Amino acid sequence: MERVTPVYILSGFLGSGKTTLLQRLLSYWKDNGLRPAVIMNELGDINLDGLLVTEEVPMAEMLDGCICCTVRGDLGLQMSELVTQEQPDLVIIEATGAANPMEIFDAVTEVSLYLKLEIKPMITVVDSAYLAELYESQKGKTYRLMLDQIRCGSVLILNKVDRISEEKREEIRELLIKLNPYAEIVDAVKCDVDLGVLLRDKLKQHSNGGVSSVKEEYNLEDDHEKCDENCKHEHGEGNEHHEHDKDHHNHPHTHVSHNHVTVYSHYFNGPVDSVEFERFIAELPREVYRGKGVLSFSDTASRFLFQYAYREADYLKIAPQGDVPDVAVFIGEHFDQTLLAQRLSDLENKQSKA
Numbered sequence: 001m002e003r004v005t006p007v008y009i010l011s012g013f014l015g016s017g018k019t020t021l022l023q024r025l026l027s028y029w030k031d032n033g034l035r036p037a038v039i040m041n042e043l044g045d046i047n048l049d050g051l052l053v054t055e056e057v058p059m060a061e062m063l064d065g066c067i068c069c070t071v072r073g074d075l076g077l078q079m080s081e082l083v084t085q086e087q088p089d090l091v092i093i094e095a096t097g098a099a100n101p102m103e104i105f106d107a108v109t110e111v112s113l114y115l116k117l118e119i120k121p122m123i124t125v126v127d128s129a130y131l132a133e134l135y136e137s138q139k140g141k142t143y144r145l146m147l148d149q150i151r152c153g154s155v156l157i158l159n160k161v162d163r164i165s166e167e168k169r170e171e172i173r174e175l176l177i178k179l180n181p182y183a184e185i186v187d188a189v190k191c192d193v194d195l196g197v198l199l200r201d202k203l204k205q206h207s208n209g210g211v212s213s214v215k216e217e218y219n220l221e222d223d224h225e226k227c228d229e230n231c232k233h234e235h236g237e238g239n240e241h242h243e244h245d246k247d248h249h250n251h252p253h254t255h256v257s258h259n260h261v262t263v264y265s266h267y268f269n270g271p272v273d274s275v276e277f278e279r280f281i282a283e284l285p286r287e288v289y290r291g292k293g294v295l296s297f298s299d300t301a302s303r304f305l306f307q308y309a310y311r312e313a314d315y316l317k318i319a320p321q322g323d324v325p326d327v328a329v330f331i332g333e334h335f336d337q338t339l340l341a342q343r344l345s346d347l348e349n350k351q352s353k354a
């Protein structure tokens with residue numbers, strides 16, 4: 001009998017903790033004798049999150065665009081290569097934090113028309129601190145996207161509760177219940193949740209979902225028009241996304257646009273001073289809400305994976321395999337990319353003169 005491959009989808013805003021959860025899920029499945037495969041989608045042209053996934057996990061990359069619109073057409077090919085060549089026990093898709101969740105469901109459902117897939121209900125990771133802030137003003141595209149991601153999740157991981165008060169946590173929990181009364185809500189720090197319970201009980205009840213049943217269950221409107229609008233915008237005149245050189249080693253600065261979302265990648269010519277870089281990160285404009293990269297610092301021998309999410313920075317020592325350039329990717333809404341480029345070039349120049 002032809003095997004059916006379960007597909008899990010991880011949704012959640014940029015920097016909410018999807019990769020953190022992915023790492024936990026992969027170890028859990030491995031400990032339980034299963035062989036998962038991963039599809040990673042990144043808005044930028046480099047897969048930095050993939051550096052955190054061990055080499056034995058088969059992985060397909062969908063870079064330089066969003067699974068819900070610009071690179072949507074690649075999903076079928078990536079999925080079919082993974083499923084036929086690797087024959088994994090399951091596939092997990094980490095969408096970009098900017099992805100419209102209904103469009104991801106639609107894209108996976110299209111693929112399931114010709115590949116035997118069991119589409120598992122969506123897991124949405126919620127950045128409780130960021131949501132708490134946006135809830136105050138209750139406006140903006142980021143806020144609306146977060147709400148859509150919450151409405152589509154069957155399990156909502158209320159992550160980063162270490163960053164909010166007990167009182168706020170209750171407020172946000174109530175908001176989640178109001179937005180999505182069907183979902184299981186699990187509070188977490190660093191997505192540390194009981195995965196046995198999550199996968200065995202909480203996700204089981206909605207399995208065999210797929211886009212139509214999820215839509216019926218949650219009474220969701222079809223968002224196609226909205227996405228088409230995004231796509232038109234992306235393919236419109238003057239969009240650098242289709243013009244830039246795919247070979248990042250020859251092209252130091254790239255930028256794409258996911259409607260309101262701006263991505264800027266900076267490839268470094270050499271090491272920079274760690275203190276100066278930390279200062280640069282601390283002074284990032286508020287419109288930049290996500291940053292990640294691999295860096296060599298002139299004042300330390302190691303290389304670092306740096307993370308910046310909702311004004312919190314984190315540096316992890318790494319020794320990446322293969323040819324990984326020094327790069328920093330910044331994601332935000334309408335921020336001034338030339339200013340960032342200038343400041344980073346200044347850091348590089350200062351270093352080369354030192």
Ligand SMILES: Nc1nc2c(ncn2[C@@H]2O[C@H](COP(=O)(O)OP(=O)(O)OP(=O)(O)O)[C@@H](O)[C@H]2O)c(=O)[nH]1
Pocket residue numbers: 012013014015016017018019020021049096097159160161162163188189190191290307308309312313314
């Ligand atoms: N304070 C705090 N930080 C967290 C928590 N969970 C994750 N982080 C940090 O948040 C940053 C982003 O986490 P990721 O797991 O990479 O987030 P993501 O959703 O995969 O990010 P994108 O792929 O860019 O959308 C990292 O520096 C994590 O260490 C948490 O519960 N509390």
